[in-house]
Amino acid sequence: MTELSLSLRTEPFRASRTRRTIATLASAALLLASWPAAPAFAQSAKQKGPPLLRDAETEQLLRDYSRPILRAAGLEKQNIQVVIINDAGFNAFVADGRRIFVNYGALLKSETPNQIIGVLAHETGHLAGGHLAKMRQQLANAQTQMIVAMLLGIGAAVAGGRSGIGAGGAAAVAAPQSMIMRTLLSYQRQQEESADKAGVKFLNATGQSAKGMYETFKRFQSDSLFSAYGADPYMQSHPMPAERVEALAGLAGSSPYWDKKDAPALMHRHEMMRAKVSGFMERPETVYRRYPASDNSLPARYARAIAAYRHGNLNNAIPQIDGLIKVEPANPYFYELKGQALLEGGRPAEAIPPLRKAVQLSQRSPLIEMLLGQALVASDNKAYADEAITILKGALAREPEVPLGYMQIAMAYGRKGDLAQADLASAQAAYLRGDHKTARDLASRAKTRFPIGSPGWVRADDIVNTKPVKN
Numbered sequence: 001m002t003e004l005s006l007s008l009r010t011e012p013f014r015a016s017r018t019r020r021t022i023a024t025l026a027s028a029a030l031l032l033a034s035w036p037a038a039p040a041f042a043q044s045a046k047q048k049g050p051p052l053l054r055d056a057e058t059e060q061l062l063r064d065y066s067r068p069i070l071r072a073a074g075l076e077k078q079n080i081q082v083v084i085i086n087d088a089g090f091n092a093f094v095a096d097g098r099r100i101f102v103n104y105g106a107l108l109k110s111e112t113p114n115q116i117i118g119v120l121a122h123e124t125g126h127l128a129g130g131h132l133a134k135m136r137q138q139l140a141n142a143q144t145q146m147i148v149a150m151l152l153g154i155g156a157a158v159a160g161g162r163s164g165i166g167a168g169g170a171a172a173v174a175a176p177q178s179m180i181m182r183t184l185l186s187y188q189r190q191q192e193e194s195a196d197k198a199g200v201k202f203l204n205a206t207g208q209s210a211k212g213m214y215e216t217f218k219r220f221q222s223d224s225l226f227s228a229y230g231a232d233p234y235m236q237s238h239p240m241p242a243e244r245v246e247a248l249a250g251l252a253g254s255s256p257y258w259d260k261k262d263a264p265a266l267m268h269r270h271e272m273m274r275a276k277v278s279g280f281m282e283r284p285e286t287v288y289r290r291y292p293a294s295d296n297s298l299p300a301r302y303a304r305a306i307a308a309y310r311h312g313n314l315n316n317a318i319p320q321i322d323g324l325i326k327v328e329p330a331n332p333y334f335y336e337l338k339g340q341a342l343l344e345g346g347r348p349a350e351a352i353p354p355l356r357k358a359v360q361l362s363q364r365s366p367l368i369e370m371l372l373g374q375a376l377v378a379s380d381n382k383a384y385a386d387e388a389i390t391i392l393k394g395a396l397a398r399e400p401e402v403p404l405g406y407m408q409i410a411m412a413y414g415r416k417g418d419l420a421q422a423d424l425a426s427a428q429a430a431y432l433r434g435d436h437k438t439a440r441d442l443a444s445r446a447k448t449r450f451p452i453g454s455p456g457w458v459r460a461d462d463i464v465n466t467k468p469v470k471n
Contacts, residue, residue, distance in 0.1 A: 051086040051087075052084065052085065052086065053084040053085070053086050053104055054084070054367055054402075055084070055276070055280075055367070056333065056336065056365040056368050057272075057273065057276065057333040057336075058084065058107065058273050058276065058277070059082070059084070059367075060365075061273050062082040062084075062102070062116075062120075063082065065082075065113065065116060065117050065120055066080070066082050066100070066120045066124070068206040068208075069117070069120055069124050069202045069203070069206060070124060072201075072202040072205040073124050073125075073198070073202055075124065075128060078097075078098070079098070080098055080099065080127065082099070082100045083099045083100070083101050083102070084101075084102055084103075084104055084107070085101050085102065085103045085104065086281075087104065087105060088103070088104065088108075088281070089103050089105045089106075090103065090105050090109050090219075091103045091105070092106055092120070092122075093123065094123050094126045094127055097127060100120060100123045100124070100127070102116070102120075104277050104281055106119060107273060107277050108274055108277045108278060108281070108282075110216075110270075110274075112212055112262055112270065113262045113267060113269075113270045114209055114211060114212030114213075114262050115212035115213075115215055115216050116212070116270075117203070117212060118199065118203065118210060118211075118213025118215075118216055119213070119216060121198075121199035121200070121203050121210075121213060122196060122198075122199040122213060123195070123199075124198070124199065124202060125194065125196065125197070125198030125199045125201075125202070126191065126195045128198055128202075129191065129194055129198060193247065196213075196244065196251070197251060199213055200213065200248070200251045200255065203257070204255050204256075204257065207257055207260070208257055208260065209252075209255065209257045209259065209260045210248075210251065210252030210255050210257070210258065211258055211259075213248065213252060214245070214248045214249060214252040214253075217244050217245050218245055268298075271297075271299040272298065272299050272302055274299065275291065275299035275300065275302040275303035275306075276302060276303070276306060276333075278291070278303050279302065279303040279304070279305070279306025279307045280306055280310065284307045284310075284311045287303050287306075287307040288304065288307065290303070291303040291304055298327060298328070301320065301323065301324060302324060305317050305320035305321050305324060305337070308320060309321075309337075309341040309344075309345070314341060314342075314345040317341055318341065318342070321334060321337055321338045322338070324337075325338070331361070332357070332358045332359075332360075332361035332362035332365070333358070333362075335354040335355065335357040335358035335361065336354075336355065336358040336362070336371065338351075338354040339358060339371060339375060340355075340371060342354070343371070343374065343375050343378065348374075348375045348378035348380075349375075349379045349381070351375040352372065352376060352379065355368065355371055355372040356372060358371075358372075359372055359391075364394070366394075366395035366396075366398045366399040366402075367395075367399065367402075369391050369392070369394065369395035370392060370395045370396075370399070370402060370404060370405045373391045373392040373395065373405070373408050373409070373412070374408045376388035376391070376412075377408050377411045377412050377415070382415050382416075385412045385413075385415040385416050386416070388408065388409070388412040389409055389412045389413065392405055392408055392409040392412065396409070401432055403428075403429040403432040403433050404429075406425045406426070406428045406429035407425070407429045409425045410422045410423075410425035410429065419449055420446055420449030420450050423442050423443070423445050423446035423449060423460075424443065424446040424450075424456055424459060426442045427439045427440075427441075427442035427443040427446060427460065427463050428459075428463070430442060431466075436466075439463050440463065440464050443460040443461070443463035443464045444460075444464055446460040447460045447461060447464065
C-alpha cells in the first residue's frame, strides 16, 4: 500500500526489485475506497480493504485529539476521519485525503494522550502538505523514466550481446533503475521531514507539547538500531532514526509548551481507552498480567470486566460492569458494554435497557444505536420491529457504510413482512461487504417487489448497475 506513515522502515530496497516496487507503489496509491465496519469495538465483516475496528468511545476520543490539530492545519471542514486498523504494530499512515489510519497497537502503546496526538499531528502534516497527490505524480514520473531507462538498457544489452559484452548491457539496465529509485526515496524522505516540521507547528499552534511526538520517534530509534546498522541511508523511504530524532529534538525542544502536561481528565480518558483496547484485543492472560487483580483503578477494572465477558464468563462480568456504572453513572460506554455483553451472551431482551441508556447518554451515537437496533431485532419481539427500523434508519443516515446496520434493518423488515425493503437492505449490506454478485442478485429481486420508478426501485436499480471499482 502506498502510504505516508510515521513508521521507520529500514529494510533496504534492492535494485533487482526496483521495477516491481514502483509498479506496486503506483497501483496501490489509489486503493483506498470506503471500508465499512461493525460497531462496538468489533472487526468489520469480511470485505475488501484493510481490517477495520469500530468503537464509539475510542473514535470520540480520537476526534477530540485530532480536531484542534486539523483546525490549526486549516483542514477542520474537510471531514477528515481517524480510522482504527486491526493491527498490533505501532503505526499510522494516510493513504487518501480523507482519513488518518491508526493501528490499535499505536493506541495501546501510547502511554500519554500527547504521544498519540503527536502521531496525528505528523499525519496531518502529510495531509496539509498534499503529499499523497505529489507522491502519485512522482510515481508516475518514475514509471515514465523507468520505461525509458529499460528501453535504453535493452538496447545496450542487445548491442553488448552482439559485441560479446553481456555484463555491460545488464549494468546499463540496472543502473538507471537504481538511480530512479534513489531519487524517489529521497523525495519521500523529504516529505517525512516536512510532515515532522508541520506536526510540531500544529502542536505549537494549539498550545500542546511536542514531547510526545519526540518520545514516539525516540522509541522507533531504539527499536530500529539493529536493523538500521549498516543500511544505506539513500535507500530508505524514511529518514534514518538517529537523524530524525536529532532533528525532532531541536524542533520540539524549542517549543514553549515542551513541559506542558496532559490534563488529568484527558489522561483518564486515554487510560480508559487503552484498557478497553487491551480487554478486547489481547489474550486474557495478557490482560490480567497488564491489569492484575491487585490494581483497583477504574481502567484496570474496565479491562478485566471486558476480558471476563469476552472469554465466556458473563455471570462474572455483569457484576463487574455494574460496579463500573456505580462509579461513573453518566458514562455511556459502561452501559454500552453491559448491553453488548448481554446481547452477545444470548440475552438480547436484557440488553435493551442498558443500550437505551447508552444511546441517551452518548447523545445518540450511531454505532450504539445500531447495537440497540440489533438487540431489538434479536429479542424476537415483533412489537419492536418498527422501533428498530426507525433507530437503524437514523443511525445509517449518519453512518451509511456499516453493513451490520443494513443486515439488522433487513431482519426488522422481514419481521414485518416487507420483503422488498428486506431484499434492498440485504443488497446494500452485501455491496458494502464487497460481495457484489450477491448484492446484484438481491437488488434484482428487490426490483421485482417495488413499483417501477419508486425510490426503493431506483436504489435497487443503482446497485444492479453499479460496476465495482477495480483496484
